[in-house]
Amino acid sequence: MREVLVRYIGRFAPSPTGPLHAGSLVAALASWLDARAHGGQWLVRIEDVDAPRCITAADQLILQQLAACGLVPDAPAMWQSQRSDAYQAALDSLIAKGWAYPCGCSRKEIEDAQALMGHTRERHTAAVYPGTCRDGLNGKAARAWRLNVQRVIDELQLDTPLTWQDRLLGSQQQDVAKDVGDFVLRRADGLWAYQLAVVVDDAAQGITHIVRGEDLTDNTARQIVLQRALGLATPCYMHTPLVLGENGEKLSKQNGATAFDASHPLKALQTAAQALGLPKPSDDTSIAQALAEWTKAWQEMDSPVPR
Numbered sequence: 261m262r263e264v265l266v267r268y269i270g271r272f273a274p275s276p277t278g279p280l281h282a283g284s285l286v287a288a289l290a291s292w293l294d295a296r297a298h299g300g301q302w303l304v305r306i307e308d309v310d311a312p313r314c315i316t317a318a319d320q321l322i323l324q325q326l327a328a329c330g331l332v333p334d335a336p337a338m339w340q341s342q343r344s345d346a347y348q349a350a351l352d353s354l355i356a357k358g359w360a361y362p363c364g365c366s367r368k369e370i371e372d373a374q375a376l377m378g379h380t381r382e383r384h385t386a387a388v389y390p391g392t393c394r395d396g397l398n399g400k401a402a403r404a405w406r407l408n409v410q411r412v413i414d415e416l417q418l419d420t421p422l423t424w425q426d427r428l429l430g431s432q433q434q435d436v437a438k439d440v441g442d443f444v445l446r447r448a449d450g451l452w453a454y455q456l457a458v459v460v461d462d463a464a465q466g467i468t469h470i471v472r473g474e475d476l477t478d479n480t481a482r483q484i485v486l487q488r489a490l491g492l493a494t495p496c497y498m499h500t501p502l503v504l505g506e507n508g509e510k511l512s513k514q515n516g517a518t519a520f521d522a523s524h525p526l527k528a529l530q531t532a533a534q535a536l537g538l539p540k541p542s543d544d545t546s547i548a549q550a551l552a553e554w555t556k557a558w559q560e561m562d563s564p565v566p567r
């Protein structure tokens with residue numbers, strides 16, 4: 261029997277590093293459909309903390325593209341660039357508990373310390389911080405702020421590895437202290453890290469369900485540790501399969517994925533729906549009808565995305 265939810269608030273959280281492309285539209289559509297299928301609300305958050313990577317006016321373009329597809333948020337969008345005070349308050353609370361510490365290491369120093377420990381950095385993986393500044397800066401100037409993961413785990417008696425459930429992928433686990441290490445909360449360049457911003461904002465927007473692309477699965481355990489450290493609720497997670505380009509790589513702005521043709525939003529939606537295993541809508545359908553058909557199909561499918 262379908263679970264009856266008292267409350268469902270979902271979200272789509274694009275980074276305005278370019279217009280929406282086929283891959284990001286899949287995440288947008290999946291999160292919208294899941295919210296509608298549960299009779300919930302759907303919000304949009306513009307994740308523009310990494311200012312140097314953001315492109316002027318991409319935020320407005322994304323909102324227009326979503327609107328052209330009939331995906332309109334139930335409340336005004338939130339911009340992370342306006343949320344510094346909330347991130348600072350979260351960092352201050354972690355510092356007050358002794359769970360965040362300043363780090364004075366340069367990238368080179370981290371790599372050298374890792375090499376000494378015999379760790380080599382694999383392609384596409386973030387380097388595990390060797391913990392150099394955990395017990396003090398040793399005269400170095402503070403550059404970044406990091407979470408003392410092991411201390412949080414010990415003091416809150418979190419399980420190692422941390423286990424969480426994904427609605428599609430099933431049970432997931434990660435040893436955050438060992439496999440990720442003391443991750444950054446505020447970067448050396450003064451910018452807020454995605455991990456801190458996303459956790460603070462999901463809580464501020466009252467998000468109960470997160471539906472996003474599978475490339476973010478690996479971030480979830482870190483975000484759960486931060487939620488626990490900040491005394492915040494953990495939402496339900498679902499990670500949807502990525503749309504791969506012809507070269508087999510994830511579609512992204514970096515590898516040349518183009519924005520969908522704004523004059524054919526239905527076609528773009530159909531491609532996204534197909535990636536989610538949803539039926540082809542009837543001929544001559546309107547966007548509103550197609551969205552209604554897919555919402556029904558989403559409700560009827562036990563696991564909406566075939567794997």
Ligand code: GLU
Nearest residue numbers: 273274275307458472476
């Ligand atoms: N802003 C992130 C991105 O565009 C998504 C964050 C999330 O859904 O948690 O990759």
